[in-house]
Amino acid sequence: MLSSAQTPRLLRSPTTTTTTLKCFHSSPIPTSASTPPPPSQILTTRKSLLSRQTSAVDLAKSFLHRLRRHEPQLSSFLHVSPDETVLKQAEELDNKIKNNEEVGPLAGVLVGVKDNICTYDMPSTAGSRLLENYRPPFDATVVRKLRERGAIVVGKTNLDEFGMGSTTEGSAYQEGHRGAQLQLFLLDNAWWHWEVILVEVSGNRASFCGVVGLKPTYGRVSRYGLVAYASSLDVIGCFGSSVADAGILLHTVSGHDKFDATSSKREVPNYASQFVPIDYLESKPLKGLRVGVIRETFEDGVDSEVISTVRDAVSHLEELGCTVSEVSLPSYSLGLPAYYILASSESSSNLSRYDGVRYGNQVFGDELNSLYGDSRAQGFGSEVKMRILMGTYALSAGYYDAYYKRAQQVRTIIRNSFKDALDKNDILISPAAPSVAYKIGEKKNDPLAMYAGDIMTVNVNLAGLPALVLPCGFVEGGSAGLPVGFQMIGAAFDEEKLLKIGHIFEQTLQGYSFVPPLVADEWTC
Amino acid sequence: MGSRAALLLRATPPLFSFRKSAYPKALVQNKRFYTVKSSLDPPDVARLAETARISLTPQQVEEFGPKIRQVVDWFGQLQAVDLQSIEPALRADTEGDNLRNDVPEIFDNRDAIIAAVPTYEDSYIKVPKVLNKE
Numbered sequence: 001m002l003s004s005a006q007t008p009r010l011l012r013s014p015t016t017t018t019t020t021l022k023c024f025h026s027s028p029i030p031t032s033a034s035t036p037p038p039p040s041q042i043l044t045t046r047k048s049l050l051s052r053q054t055s056a057v058d059l060a061k062s063f064l065h066r067l068r069r070h071e072p073q074l075s076s077f078l079h080v081s082p083d084e085t086v087l088k089q090a091e092e093l094d095n096k097i098k099n100n101e102e103v104g105p106l107a108g109v110l111v112g113v114k115d116n117i118c119t120y121d122m123p124s125t126a127g128s129r130l131l132e133n134y135r136p137p138f139d140a141t142v143v144r145k146l147r148e149r150g151a152i153v154v155g156k157t158n159l160d161e162f163g164m165g166s167t168t169e170g171s172a173y174q175e176g177h178r179g180a181q182l183q184l185f186l187l188d189n190a191w192w193h194w195e196v197i198l199v200e201v202s203g204n205r206a207s208f209c210g211v212v213g214l215k216p217t218y219g220r221v222s223r224y225g226l227v228a229y230a231s232s233l234d235v236i237g238c239f240g241s242s243v244a245d246a247g248i249l250l251h252t253v254s255g256h257d258k259f260d261a262t263s264s265k266r267e268v269p270n271y272a273s274q275f276v277p278i279d280y281l282e283s284k285p286l287k288g289l290r291v292g293v294i295r296e297t298f299e300d301g302v303d304s305e306v307i308s309t310v311r312d313a314v315s316h317l318e319e320l321g322c323t324v325s326e327v328s329l330p331s332y333s334l335g336l337p338a339y340y341i342l343a344s345s346e347s348s349s350n351l352s353r354y355d356g357v358r359y360g361n362q363v364f365g366d367e368l369n370s371l372y373g374d375s376r377a378q379g380f381g382s383e384v385k386m387r388i389l390m391g392t393y394a395l396s397a398g399y400y401d402a403y404y405k406r407a408q409q410v411r412t413i414i415r416n417s418f419k420d421a422l423d424k425n426d427i428l429i430s431p432a433a434p435s436v437a438y439k440i441g442e443k444k445n446d447p448l449a450m451y452a453g454d455i456m457t458v459n460v461n462l463a464g465l466p467a468l469v470l471p472c473g474f475v476e477g478g479s480a481g482l483p484v485g486f487q488m489i490g491a492a493f494d495e496e497k498l499l500k501i502g503h504i505f506e507q508t509l510q511g512y513s514f515v516p517p518l519v520a521d522e523w524t525c
Numbered sequence: 526m527g528s529r530a531a532l533l534l535r536a537t538p539p540l541f542s543f544r545k546s547a548y549p550k551a552l553v554q555n556k557r558f559y560t561v562k563s564s565l566d567p568p569d570v571a572r573l574a575e576t577a578r579i580s581l582t583p584q585q586v587e588e589f590g591p592k593i594r595q596v597v598d599w600f601g602q603l604q605a606v607d608l609q610s611i612e613p614a615l616r617a618d619t620e621g622d623n624l625r626n627d628v629p630e631i632f633d634n635r636d637a638i639i640a641a642v643p644t645y646e647d648s649y650i651k652v653p654k655v656l657n658k659e
Contacts, residue, residue, distance in 0.1 A: 120637070137637030219620065232616040258625040262616065265623055337600050348577060355578070357652055362643035367656040373580035382589075385579055390593055392577045393568045394600065402565060406603040408613030415614060447596055464616065 038275035038503060040244035042109050049097055049108045056090035056097075056108040060152065063110050067154070078115050078173055079122050080155035086110075089152045104150030105272075106252060111146055115156040116163055116227040117236065119143050122153070126227040127161040127171040130360045130379025140225020141260070142236055142253040149252050161381045162351065163229040165450065172381050211239050211471065212502070213432075213485075214246040215457075217492045218464030219264040221250075222257030230346035231262075233339070233461050243470070243502040247271040250495060266493055274500040278507040284321030285504050291317055292327035292425035297456060302434040309473035309484040310431045316472075316509055317429075317501075327421045327428060331413045335459035338410035340451055341394050341403050342462075348391025354379065386447070415463045422465075422491040427501060430456050432469040432485035456487060466490050468498040470506060568593050 048054045064083055071077060096103050113119060116126040118136035125131040143153065158171050215237035223234055236253065240246035251271040257263045276285070293314055298307050318324050356362040356375025363374035380388070394403035421428055433456055460467050469485045476482075490498045570590045574581040581589070632638070644651040 120634070134641060135637065137632075137634040137641070218616065256623065261622055261624050263623065264620055266620075334603065334606065337603055340596070341600050341603070352577075356643065357650060359641040360643070364644065365653055367653050369578065369656070370580070371653055372578040376578055377580040380579065385581075385585075386589055386593060386596075388577050388579065389568070389570060389573045389589065390596055390600075392573045393593070393597060396573075396576075399565055402604055403600055405613050406606070406608055408615065409608040409611040410603060410606070412611050412614040413608075447592055448599060451596075 038244035038277065039242045039507070040248060040275075041241055042106060042245050042248050045108050046103075046105065049093075049103075052097070056093040056152075057087055059108055060086050060090040060110065060154075063154070076158055077112070077155045078125060078127070078158050078171075081122060081153070085121075086152060086154055093150065093152075104148065105248070106146060107150035109151045110154045111151045112155055112157045113143060113146075113153055114159050116159060116229075117143060118225040118227070119153060119156065122156055124156065124227070125173070126163070127159045127173065128379060128381070128384070129172040130354050130356075130376070131227075132361055134359055136225070138225065141222040141257045143225065145253050145255075151252075161384050162227065162347065163234075164347070164383050164387055211241060212243055212246045212506075213237060213239050213469040214243075214250055214495070214498075215460070215467045215469075216250055216254065216495055217264075217466045218461075219262050220266075220268075220466070220493065220495070221253050222255070222260040222263045224257050224259035224263075228350040230343040231350060232346060233343060235461070235464075243468070243499055243506050244272075244275050246468070247274060247495075247499040247503075250499075264493070269496050271495060271499055274496055275503045276500075278504075281504065281508075286317065286501060287321035289317075289322045289427070289501065290425045291322045291324045292421055292428045293324060294332070294421075294428055294430045295326050295328045296332040297430035301452070301455070302431060303436065303475070305475040306431050306433070306435060306484050309475060310429070310486045313470075313472035313486045313505070313509075314429060317505065320504060320508060325425070327425060329414075329417045329421060329459070331410065331417050332459060333455075334410050335414055335462055336451060336455055338407040338414070339454070339458035339462055340390075341407040342411070344387045344391035345394045345404050345407075346391070348388045348395065351380075351384070351388055383447075411462045414459050418459070418463045418465060418489070419491075422489075426490075426497060428489040430487050430489070432456055432487040436475055436482035436484060460487070460489055465492055466495045466498060468495075468502045470502055472509070568597055 045059065049056055049059075064086060067077075067080065071080070090108065093103060093108055097107075115124055118124045118138060118140045120136055120139050122135075123131075123133050124136050125134060139147070147153065158173065161172050215235055218233075218235055221236045223231075223236065226234060226236055228234060238246050238249040238253070240249060248271070251268065254268040254271075255263070256265045291314070298310075314324055354360055354376060355372050356379070357371070361375065361379050363371065363378055365371040365374055377385075393399065418428070433453060435453065457467070467490070468488045470488070471483050472486045473484045474482065475484055488498050488502060568590075570586045570593060571581070574586070639645060642650050
């Protein structure tokens, strides 16, 4: 069905893309005499609103217009707020500005929230039929914080059911067009002030879509209001069109939350202040920084084009002054089975609350067990059912030691090996995914093949470390080339360093912002 | 299954053992897809479905069986690794519990909670009778 829709659009080569992008960024915002701000859609929005150059209502209107035009092809949203609701919030903001009242740092920023994060005024389905039309009675902490600082939540984005998968093919509702390839591009759209908060339990999505993805340390961001998948692994992160935007978003949502006992009490540094403007950089701005390239992530099984593109990124870091060395994490390949044991086991427990009794779609039966069995059978998709069954098996009496406990021991080993590597290096580098985005249906019938795609990120999640994914190039494929991303891994709670390095990398590397065909075609500049 | 995926799924061979702070220097690359036949009973999908309270049709049991077995066999490679004296890690962090005070608070949106209940009657959440298992 979808293959006919994948007609190749007239594509722009990366170089043309750069030119057009630069053109856009130099849209007429009055330049101040002081330090220029980093490229950030959030800051640009704020500036144009406060200087009365544009209004929140105008921004919202143009965004909604584009959204409605592209959404039928992209299927990236499960729910979009009615126009009136969005425009009303925009109008309130405009009134505040008119009256010279304080507005938050995210004023006017339009945000999409992944549908496994609770929003009290919109359905939150976690991509599952079981929670069809479920309206949570509260906002997740991250949503509350975004709203308190002026952001407008426009809608809920698609995901694989309960977060199990990498392409949204596992969504009970719709497949994002071109699978992960364009799934979140629109949301993370630089050109239309669009940031996304989403869960990065295992994140290769940023890489597939050519955007910046930031997954913080486990415990940095509250999980209250996140539909739990695997409690020891779930982390809420953010996408942005630039590193600065990701940093600003992270700053907004980080911090201790009394409703999440695993959230850290550590102080939140000002992530938004890490960004040195490019003109102020010395010639080797990253001098002295030790970068460790993880050997195991460049070996067999990874696309050769991905390897060479990421190696180019590493060379770029060297040009910026980094000292690059190779690092080996010997336990690396055990991370994938360990991760999936832990994830299946924990999800089998977390998903036991969906019994059809207190919320969600219910299939009434003549006795209680049928109510449970049938509600769950009809509400859950196959992938979810399988993972629950695998988890149930791994946790069964007598099997716990063989699977779950061993997986936890492997987690200790991996955590320690990362710690050793990060004692000797400031950051570690790997590709963000072993390949570029899959075609729809490519991985559907082979669970292990799908799991294999997570190899770059599962170890990071097991260790609970922060990671920043940046686009660094293109390879052939699709109609406009497919983006490749690389991943920078930092020590626990060291997001500042990642952001600082990522920003410098991004600013000094031209020509690698991914412009998906749908946008490129209608670009006028 | 794609050979590339197979390469990614290979595990370290059994001769590889871990001790707390020592890693062997040379890592032999085993390029073939590697699983360990578990010494435990294979998954009984029908029984697991009953435990997990998911009604599966016999057809689904047939369909899921091989896939689950395949993944569980793949899990089995962890059994081949020597993990003696390694502490299991509950989570990644070491901060310990940041529990809030054990003080009850009234939730301010109880109506929305009640509104979400599928079968609600007169302040009761209604469910069918519980049958005793034979």
